[in-house]
Amino acid sequence: MDNIAHRYTQDGAHALQPMTMEWRDGGAYALLGPSGCGKTTLLNIISGLVAPSDGRVVFDGRDVTHLPPQERNIAQVFQFPVVYDSMTVAENLEFPLRNQGLDTAQRRRRVAEVLELLELTHAARHKARNLGADSKQKISLGRGLVRTGANAILLDEPLTVIDPALKWELRAQLKKVHQQIGHTMIYVTHDQTEALTVADQVVVMLEGRVLQVGTPQELFDRPAHTFVGTFIGSPGMNLLPCTVGGSTARVEDTPVPLGADYGSPPGALELGIRPEHIRLAAGAAGGLPVTVRKVDDLGREQIVHARLGSRDLAIILREGEAVPDNPVALFDTDYLHLYADGVRVPRPGAEGTP
Amino acid sequence: MNAPGRHTVPWRYIVPVLYIAFLLLPLYWLLNTSFKTNQEILSSFTLWPADFTLDNYRHILTDPSWYSGYINSTLYVVMNTAIALAVALPAAYAFSRYRFLGDKHLFFWLLSNRMAPPAVFVLPFFQLYSAFGLIDTHIAVALAHCLFNVPLAVWILEGFMSGIPREIDETAYIDGYSFGRFFALIFMPLIRSGIGIAAFFCFMFSWVELLIARTLTVTEAKPIAAIMTRTVSASGLDWGVLTAAGVLTIIPGALVIYFVRHHIARGFALGRV
Amino acid sequence: MKSWNNRAWLLVLPVLVLVAFSAVIPLMTVVNYSVQDSFGNNEFFWVGTEWFQEVLASERFHNALLRNLLFSGIVLAIEIPLGIAIALCMPTRGIGVSFCLVLMALPLLIPWNVVGTIWQIFGRVDIGLLGHWLNAAGVEFNYTSDVTDAWITIVLMDVWHWTSLVVLLCYSALVAIPEAYYQAARIDGAGRWSIFRAIQLPRMKRVLIIAVLLRFMDSFMIYTEPFVLTGGGPGNATTFLSIDLVQMAVGQFDIGPAAAMSLIYFLIILALSWVFYTVMTRDDEQAQEGQR
Numbered sequence: 001m002d003n004i005a006h007r008y009t010q011d012g013a014h015a016l017q018p019m020t021m022e023w024r025d026g027g028a029y030a031l032l033g034p035s036g037c038g039k040t041t042l043l044n045i046i047s048g049l050v051a052p053s054d055g056r057v058v059f060d061g062r063d064v065t066h067l068p069p070q071e072r073n074i075a076q077v078f079q080f081p082v083v084y085d086s087m088t089v090a091e092n093l094e095f096p097l098r099n100q101g102l103d104t105a106q107r108r109r110r111v112a113e114v115l116e117l118l119e120l121t122h123a124a125r126h127k128a129r130n131l132g133a134d135s136k137q138k139i140s141l142g143r144g145l146v147r148t149g150a151n152a153i154l155l156d157e158p159l160t161v162i163d164p165a166l167k168w169e170l171r172a173q174l175k176k177v178h179q180q181i182g183h184t185m186i187y188v189t190h191d192q193t194e195a196l197t198v199a200d201q202v203v204v205m206l207e208g209r210v211l212q213v214g215t216p217q218e219l220f221d222r223p224a225h226t227f228v229g230t231f232i233g234s235p236g237m238n239l240l241p242c243t244v245g246g247s248t249a250r251v252e253d254t255p256v257p258l259g260a261d262y263g264s265p266p267g268a269l270e271l272g273i274r275p276e277h278i279r280l281a282a283g284a285a286g287g288l289p290v291t292v293r294k295v296d297d298l299g300r301e302q303i304v305h306a307r308l309g310s311r312d313l314a315i316i317l318r319e320g321e322a323v324p325d326n327p328v329a330l331f332d333t334d335y336l337h338l339y340a341d342g343v344r345v346p347r348p349g350a351e352g353t354p
Numbered sequence: 355m356n357a358p359g360r361h362t363v364p365w366r367y368i369v370p371v372l373y374i375a376f377l378l379l380p381l382y383w384l385l386n387t388s389f390k391t392n393q394e395i396l397s398s399f400t401l402w403p404a405d406f407t408l409d410n411y412r413h414i415l416t417d418p419s420w421y422s423g424y425i426n427s428t429l430y431v432v433m434n435t436a437i438a439l440a441v442a443l444p445a446a447y448a449f450s451r452y453r454f455l456g457d458k459h460l461f462f463w464l465l466s467n468r469m470a471p472p473a474v475f476v477l478p479f480f481q482l483y484s485a486f487g488l489i490d491t492h493i494a495v496a497l498a499h500c501l502f503n504v505p506l507a508v509w510i511l512e513g514f515m516s517g518i519p520r521e522i523d524e525t526a527y528i529d530g531y532s533f534g535r536f537f538a539l540i541f542m543p544l545i546r547s548g549i550g551i552a553a554f555f556c557f558m559f560s561w562v563e564l565l566i567a568r569t570l571t572v573t574e575a576k577p578i579a580a581i582m583t584r585t586v587s588a589s590g591l592d593w594g595v596l597t598a599a600g601v602l603t604i605i606p607g608a609l610v611i612y613f614v615r616h617h618i619a620r621g622f623a624l625g626r627v
Numbered sequence: 628m629k630s631w632n633n634r635a636w637l638l639v640l641p642v643l644v645l646v647a648f649s650a651v652i653p654l655m656t657v658v659n660y661s662v663q664d665s666f667g668n669n670e671f672f673w674v675g676t677e678w679f680q681e682v683l684a685s686e687r688f689h690n691a692l693l694r695n696l697l698f699s700g701i702v703l704a705i706e707i708p709l710g711i712a713i714a715l716c717m718p719t720r721g722i723g724v725s726f727c728l729v730l731m732a733l734p735l736l737i738p739w740n741v742v743g744t745i746w747q748i749f750g751r752v753d754i755g756l757l758g759h760w761l762n763a764a765g766v767e768f769n770y771t772s773d774v775t776d777a778w779i780t781i782v783l784m785d786v787w788h789w790t791s792l793v794v795l796l797c798y799s800a801l802v803a804i805p806e807a808y809y810q811a812a813r814i815d816g817a818g819r820w821s822i823f824r825a826i827q828l829p830r831m832k833r834v835l836i837i838a839v840l841l842r843f844m845d846s847f848m849i850y851t852e853p854f855v856l857t858g859g860g861p862g863n864a865t866t867f868l869s870i871d872l873v874q875m876a877v878g879q880f881d882i883g884p885a886a887a888m889s890l891i892y893f894l895i896i897l898a899l900s901w902v903f904y905t906v907m908t909r910d911d912e913q914a915q916e917g918q919r
Binding site: 366367368369370373374376377378379380381383384387395396399437440441442444445447448449451452453454455457460464466467468469470471472473474475476477478479481482497498500501504505508558561562563564565569578579582593596597600603604606607608610611612615616618 | 630631632633634635636638639641642643645646648649650652653654656657660712713715716717718725727728729730731732733734735736737738739740741744745746748749753754755756757759787790791794795799844847848850851868869870872873876877882885886889890892893896897900
């Protein structure tokens with residue numbers, strides 16, 4: 001499956017901005033973003049529940065834009081478990097096969113395989129209605145997997161209604177299923193930990209726009225957009241409005257070395273640095289003088305809430321470190337990013353476009 | 355549903371449209387007839403009044419023996435709704451929150467009263483209310499209609515109350531609310547749509563019932579519906595007045611529906627979706 | 628779990644007092660009458676089950692009972708499927724929906740005798756739209772003299788009067804189905820019929836039980852509408868149990884047989900409702916027991 005391009009317009013207002021995305025077969029993707037950012041819409045376009053107003057959806061070079069969902073061979077799991085109440089677990093799994101018109105023997109075999117895969121064999125004859133939310137989600141997943149040659153597994157916040165204790169188990173099982181089936185998995189969530197643990201490629205979306213696609217590490221080290229920086233990480237990236245001249249930025253008259261010569265980029269400029277990439281030192285030269293307001297001790301690390309001039313700054317101290325007297329903040333220039341109007345300005349010389 | 359052609363009206367909408375047309379046709383005919391003179395009704399067949407008249411309505415609204423019927427009906431319907439809700443609320447709370455000796459049997463026995471044919475009760479009601487000297491009073495009809503309205507109200511309210519988490523009660527008691535204050539200040543507002551629906555059904559069944567209401571009244575509390583049946587035989591089928599009276603009995607119902615129109619869909623699910 | 632509390636009886640007490648007054652005492656009176664005979668002057672003597680035997684053996688009772696069963700059967704067979712079909716065809720949202728629901732609910736709030744009157748003036752040959760049109764179209768139609776026509780009119784009237792109840796109940800269940808169910812069904816490739824069988828029908832089951840029970844009970848107790856429309860005629864063709872009973876009790880003042888008939892009538896309704904209820908909820912209980 002490669003190369004999906006779609007646009008979605010609804011009565012003038014774009015629920016999804018024009019975009020081109022490519023999903024590699026076998027990849028595990030997460031669509032991450034706050035509620036209402038268009039992730040579910042994007043997912044529904046892929047599954048065929050929503051027809052894009054513009055653009056095309058292409059699977060393996062085959063245009064499926066106008067194919068109904070059942071012909072796309074896709075498994076989709078929704079936020080709230082959808083099972084057919086009146087049927088047993090096995091009948092639920094059999095339902096899509098019946099609709100395909102497969103004969104009884106084939107149906108039996110496929111259902112048994114999927115029951116095995118999802119570890120639901122013991123519950124096959126139970127009424128689906130009486131099961132817990134986690135089993136119901138497995139059934140919804142299974143209904144998609146049961147058809148031969150499922151192209152992709154689409155998951156729309158599948159863990160919302162699951163008990164926290166069962167979340168880990170189900171998530172692990174999802175990964176296992178993905179590895180065994182070996183097809184593309186797209187996982188929609190607004191929970192960053194979930195996205196970062198499940199997927200090897202995370203797509204961060206905001207207001208119908210894709211801000212960045214990358215591995216969790218890329219998102220963390222080089223956020224392409226201030227939103228990605230603040231949304232991912234806890235606490236999020238520090239953002240400091242500044243002016244830039246050459247290789248030095250000025251934050252409220254305090255000079256900050258940038259480590260590279262940016263010239264004089266246009267737009268509203270901000271410096272971004274993660275709390276993990278700031279160190280505190282005692283009155284050392286070249287540091288930025290800060291005042292410490294509050295320290296949250298989280299056990300393994302401490303979060304220092306400091307002020308730089310009139311700006312808030314969060315700093316993470318590793319285990320065993322203490323807040324020095326007359327502290328100054330030292331920024332790790334490898335992880336110091338410059339943003340113009342929210343978008344990351346590429347570091348001159350060191351890299352190409354992000 | 356999200357097919358490209360969704361802006362065109364689906365053909366299946368023709369079914370409800372036809373059904374509504376079927377519902378409205380007799381109603382239109384009633385309205386049409388009520389604006390005609392008796393002479394026109396009987397002598398010629400016209401699809402709309404050729405000789406438009408409001409005389410039939412004028413007759414009803416100026417003759418006390420007619421319009422008092424509306425007042426009587428409204429009075430006992432309101433009394434019945436109030437009584438039914440007042441006794442059904444605590445009972446429904448008991449059924450939705452507690453297990454107690456014989457609760458299930460009691461609930462089914464209550465509901466079985468809804469299955470009692472009014473015709474069965476005509477004679478004993480007459481004798482019972484005679485013995486208490488209640489014949490021809492509004493309260494008699496109101497109490498008699500409780501026979502089928504109280505079980506219904508308990509049933510509907512129990513459904514709505516069971517949808518309210520028990521933790522709310524417990525929190526309120528911990529916060530020091532007495533049962534009465536909790537019920538009036540916290541619980542009732544939570545189930546107000548349920549109360550509205552129960553009131554709607556009580557109103558409906560009390561308003562449309564004729565047999566018992568007619569039996570228990572003579573003149574003073576006679577409902578409009580009964581006055582209509584009497585006039586049919588007495589005045590030699592005065593179709594104009596009869597249809598006008600019919601139109602006027604539909605108006606209160608139509609008003610009530612109009613007020614609850616946004617709750618109809620949810621209300622008919624009777625709370626337990 | 629609900630807590631065990633016998634003080635809950637206090638909360639139920641007002642209902643018990645009221646229902647005792649409006650149901651138990653009258654019912655006891657009926658039982659009392661059903662086993663006694665009177666020659667006037669308030670003299671009563673015990674006759675045992677004589678009235679019951681008389682009623683159960685009487686041709687009149689059998690015929691009325693058969694008419695009732697036939698009527699309820701026809702009415703249920705038309706109203707339930709028709710109601711489901713209309714509810715399925717209704718739009719789920721939009722400005723017109725409230726308006727449609729209000730119009731549909733309208734017949735439910737019309738006093739029952741007015742319903743009879745409406746159909747009287749609608750169906751009559753001389754002044755009614757329906758009767759006039761049918762005769763103009765060459766169909767011999769007169770519900771006051773022809774038995775079949777009378778039945779058609781009464782059934783039509785009941786369909787007009789009560790189908791909306793089924794529609795509203797089903798519709799309220801249908802709009803409560805989350806959109807995700809339909810999306811899942813589309814992904815599973817379900818057709819229109821599969822969606823109905825797998826999603827909509829199970830979701831409507833509870834309200835359908837209510838609809839069938841209510842429609843059965845009310846159609847079995849029907850009195851006012853046929854009384855106004857046909858007065859039980861032509862002949863006795865539309866004399867249902869209620870009409871017969873009121874005639875017997877109030878018209879002829881045959882209190883003993885009327886009381887016996889009342890009790891039999893009541894018991895038949897209870898028994899049939901119970902049968903309906905058990906049959907329709909059997910699957911649920913099996914499922915629940917399987918769970919335990």
